Each structure stands twice: as C-alpha cells, then as structure tokens.
Amino acid sequence: MNAYEPHVDVMRSHLGRVRGLGVGHSGAEHWWGERASSVVLLPLSTWFVVQMFRLGGASRADVIKWGGKPINATLLIALIITTFYHARLGLQVIVDDYVHGHAYLPMRLLIKLGTFLLGLLGVISVVKLVIAHDSTK
Amino acid sequence: MVELRLPHNSTIGVGKTVLAPEGAKNVRTFRIYRWSPDDDRNPVMDSYEVDVDVIGPMVLDAIIHIKNEIDSTLTFRRSCREGICGSCAMNIDGENTLACLKPIKSIEGDIKIYPLPHMPVVKDLVTNLDGAYAQLRSIQPWMKADTAPPPDKERLQSQKERSKLDGLWECILCFCCTTSCPSYWWNGDRYLGPSVLLAAYRWIADSRDEHTGERLDGLEDTFKLYACRTIMNCTQTCPKGLNPAKAIGHIKELQLARKL
Numbered sequence: 001m002n003a004y005e006p007h008v009d010v011m012r013s014h015l016g017r018v019r020g021l022g023v024g025h026s027g028a029e030h031w032w033g034e035r036a037s038s039v040v041l042l043p044l045s046t047w048f049v050v051q052m053f054r055l056g057g058a059s060r061a062d063v064i065k066w067g068g069k070p071i072n073a074t075l076l077i078a079l080i081i082t083t084f085y086h087a088r089l090g091l092q093v094i095v096d097d098y099v100h101g102h103a104y105l106p107m108r109l110l111i112k113l114g115t116f117l118l119g120l121l122g123v124i125s126v127v128k129l130v131i132a133h134d135s136t137k
Numbered sequence: 138m139v140e141l142r143l144p145h146n147s148t149i150g151v152g153k154t155v156l157a158p159e160g161a162k163n164v165r166t167f168r169i170y171r172w173s174p175d176d177d178r179n180p181v182m183d184s185y186e187v188d189v190d191v192i193g194p195m196v197l198d199a200i201i202h203i204k205n206e207i208d209s210t211l212t213f214r215r216s217c218r219e220g221i222c223g224s225c226a227m228n229i230d231g232e233n234t235l236a237c238l239k240p241i242k243s244i245e246g247d248i249k250i251y252p253l254p255h256m257p258v259v260k261d262l263v264t265n266l267d268g269a270y271a272q273l274r275s276i277q278p279w280m281k282a283d284t285a286p287p288p289d290k291e292r293l294q295s296q297k298e299r300s301k302l303d304g305l306w307e308c309i310l311c312f313c314c315t316t317s318c319p320s321y322w323w324n325g326d327r328y329l330g331p332s333v334l335l336a337a338y339r340w341i342a343d344s345r346d347e348h349t350g351e352r353l354d355g356l357e358d359t360f361k362l363y364a365c366r367t368i369m370n371c372t373q374t375c376p377k378g379l380n381p382a383k384a385i386g387h388i389k390e391l392q393l394a395r396k397l
Binding site for chain 1 (some may be wrong): 343359
C-alpha cells in the first residue's frame with residue numbers, strides 16, 4: 001500500500017528547477033514598505049484611538065465638525081491609506097506562506113483588490129465628511 | 138491548498154526494542170527513526186538500550202556502536218566525527234545538530250533521533266539534499282573577479298576586510314539551519330534557505346569579489362531572499378554557533394542601500 005516508487009514525473013535537473021523562472025526583481029519595496037508603514041502607523045493609530053475616545057457619544061454634527069477640519073481629514077486619510085497598504089503587504093506574506101497550488105494567484109489578486117476597495121471606501125467616507133462639513137457652514 | 142493532515146505513509150509506528158546486555162550499568166535508550174525504501178512499511182521508531190559507559194561521549198558514538206554491535210542495518214551518514222564535515226546532521230532531542238558534537242549527557246530521558254526535517258528520506262537517517270546543493274550552486278559560491286590577480290601572489294585583503302568574513306566562512310553546509318526553517322518547509326522550492334543565503338553573503342562580503350551587484354540582483358526576489366520571516370530557528374540550531382539570520386539581515390540592508 002505504501003510501496004516506494006521513485007519519482008520519475010520530474011526529470012529536470014535540480015539546478016534547472018532551482019533557477020526556475022529567475023528572479024522577480026522585487027521584494028525590497030515590500031520588505032521595507034512593511035516596516036516603514038508599521039512605524040508610521042504607531043503615531044497615527046495612537047492619535048486615532050485618542051480622538052475616538054474624545055468623540056465617544058458625540059453627535060453627528062460634532063463628528064462632522066471634527067472630521068471636516070483639513071488637519072483631521074488629512075491624518076484620517078493618511079491612516080486609512082497606510083493601514084490598508086500595510087494590510088495588503090502583511091496578508092500577502094500569509095498567502096505566500098500558507099497557500100499553495102491553484103488557489104495562490106486568485107488569493108493574491110483578491111488581497112490586492114480587497115484592500116484597495118476597502119481603502120477607497122475609507123477615503124471616500126472622509127471626503128464625504130469634509131463635504132458635509134463645508135455644506136453646513 | 139492548505140494541507141492539514143500528513144500523508145498516510147508518514148505515520149510513524151512503534152518498532153523493535155533491543156535491551157541492554159546483562160550487567161550494563163549506565164543504560165540510556167536511543168529511539169531512532171527507521172524507514173527503508175525496500176519494503177512497503179511505514180516508518181517506525183526502534184529503541185536501542187546502550188550501556189554508555191563502554192562508548193564515547195557523543196550521540197554519534199552511540200549510533201556507530203549500535204550499527205557495529207547491535208543492528209548493522211541502521212543507516213546514517215558520518216565521516217570526520219569532529220564537526221567539520223557536516224555529514225552527521227540529524228534531528229536529535231528535537232533540534233537539528235551534528236551527532237558528533239552533541240554530548241549524550243546533555244540530553245535528559247530517551248534520546249530521540251530523526252532525520253533532518255522536511256527533506257525526502259533516502260533511508261533511516263539519510264536525507265536527500267540534492268535540492269539544497271543545487272540552491273548552493275545557483276548562488277555561484279566562488280570568487281568572481283575581472284581584475285587579473287597579481288602574477289606572483291594571491292589577491293590581497295586587509296585585515297579589516299578579512300574580518301568581515303568571520304562568522305561566514307566557518308559554515309560547513311550541514312543544512313541543519315535550512316531544514317529547521319519553517320519558511321523553507323513552506324516554500325523550499327523558491328526560498329533559498331538560511332544556509333545558502335549565508336553562503337551568498339560570504340561572497341557579497343568578500344572584498345576580493347567584484348560581482349557584488351550581480352549577486353544582489355540574483356537575490357532580489359520575493360521568495361529567494363525575502364521569504365525569510367526572521368523566525369531565527371537557523372541561528373538557534375546552528376551547531377557551529379553561526380548566525381545565518383544576521384547574514385540575511387545584512388543582505389536585506391544592502392538591497393535597500395542601493396535603492397534609497
């Protein structure tokens with residue numbers, strides 16, 4: 001039942017297999033981007049958490065007043081973009097490690113599309129806050 | 138996709154037990170992974186009781202004793218028995234190491250011995266390392282220089298330049314680190330592994346080599362280099378006390394230095 005069978009389905013040399021399709025000419029940006037974005041996220045997330053505690057229970061008008069200010073809107077958008085950029089890079093690592101075979105490519109594309117759309121949703125929501133803020137003046 | 142269960146033929150059974158000879162005073166039990174391609178059986182763990190008073194101090198001494206005196210079918214690689222050839226790399230007491238450098242006394246309880254993890258087993262403790270050797274070849278581990286060497290002597294290097302190779306040249310390519318690396322288990326077909334990356338950095342760091350940029354180009358890949366997740370098993374397990382994780386970190390720094 002467990003008879004040993006020599007693997008004859010691959011006869012390509014080991015060196016040929018190792019060289020494979022060659023190098024992808026990328027990786028440094030991913031590696032550096034992961035680290036740089038995590039450092040940027042530290043102050044941004046802290047600021048966001050503090051602001052959320054301050055705004056706890058605030059009325060919609062107060063939130064619009066806060067979020068419509070250019071400085072707050074800028075920091076919010078920076079936080080959203082950095083968060084989803086970082087999520088994209090991090091999720092890619094998880095897929096690289098744990099997903100193999102046919103599911104690999106669809107998962108990679110899904111992560112790129114998913115994080116892009118979620119980030120876009122966040123940015124548009126902030127823009128909506130700013131517009132609401134301006135129209136109440 | 139994700140395989141949650143090991144294949145059926147990898148389930149390890151219980152093998153035979155060979156008791157110590159009568160009158161043995163200091164008996165230790167060696168539990169050794171056994172698998173042969175010659176029959177249809179699953180791997181088993183054989184137990185050998187050995188009087189460690191009559192053998193040398195290292196695990197390799199015990200294995201050689203078992204092969205010579207108890208069971209000649211036990212198969213393993215060994216050569217120098219002093220930690221310089223890298224042949225007797227195996228998983229002892231849960232850690233990849235060289236059997237010739239691992240004192241029996243440093244292990245408590247039964248001494249469990251397995252082949253290097255995640256490599257195809259040829260027989261018993263012998264694994265097929267062809268893939269890892271090909272990966273080593275792919276990084277071209279030899280001096281590449283276009284400047285002709287001096288006609289009457291070797292290429293010179295300052296003491297400072299030479300000191301950069303310390304901690305790199307000592308690697309004996311036993312692949313204890315590579316086979317201990319989860320990232321290599323997951324992506325061993327694309328990730329070069331700590332041992333080969335340490336070898337690559339040994340040539341990147343060599344002042345006499347003139348192809349540093351090309352070497353870095355050859356590693357500029359999401360998997361070949363960057364599949365290192367700094368898990369650090371490599372550094373923890375290295376029987377020569379080297380630090381492959383640090384060498385990989387240096388390669389990443391250099392990749393960045395030429396981009397920023």
